[in-house]
Amino acid sequence: MRKPFVAGNWKMNTDSHSSISLAEAIASGSSDIAGKSVSVAVFPPFIYLQSVFKALNTSNIAVGAQNFYFEPDGAFTGEISVAMLKDIGCTFALCGHSERRHVIGESDELINKKVTAAISGGVFPVFCVGELLDERKASQTNEVITRQTKNGLAGLIAEKISAVTIAYEPVWAIGTGLTATPQQAQEAHELIRNLLAEMYDARLAEEIRILYGGSVKPNNAAELMRQKDIDGVLVGGASLNADDFLTIIRAAV
């Protein structure tokens, strides 16, 4: 039985005050269920990770990083290592988010190094895959998801794969207000679960949580999470509003 997981990606938003008040509002509004019937995590900007971690300290809400570099240490100006994330209390880290793939230009190969480094360093990767609008229109959705999943998880042995959460995020739905229909999302999630069964085995594939992301809002979260292979949601815009995010957290249970 997979526990639902609701994650909030704050992207490059909030400031030193609003990050703390947002964290506190989420913690107090979800204290009866967070960490019990639903896993909850927030992904603030790097610079607020520690203060948000402190603000969430007595809650069961985990903190994750939006990014990191795969090398353990050294001359990598401006980068943050997995060990540093672990050191300040991060449980999760995003890998392969579409904005890093398509705005920053991260390749499948780099993302694979990050997924591998996160697991080795004891931080759980939330590994994102998803097709562009042109790829969906050209009926390439399955091919893109298959390629990104296989390349991103390349070399990971079965013992490591249970550390991974996968997020299916169609790029055309991220930040656009367009959401995949529950059926479109379910099809993609089923494809990913079948791929995991092929790459590993059916039992492991059944254990891995696959989140949907792309304009998840209070009014569509419940229907999406009712789908058989949708185990939670990765929320961008709506995670910046405590009431909206809390409604989505409640929709998971």
Ligand code: PEP
């Ligand atoms: C995201 O940032 O992963 C995301 C899905 O954003 P939004 O919910 O705003 O579409």
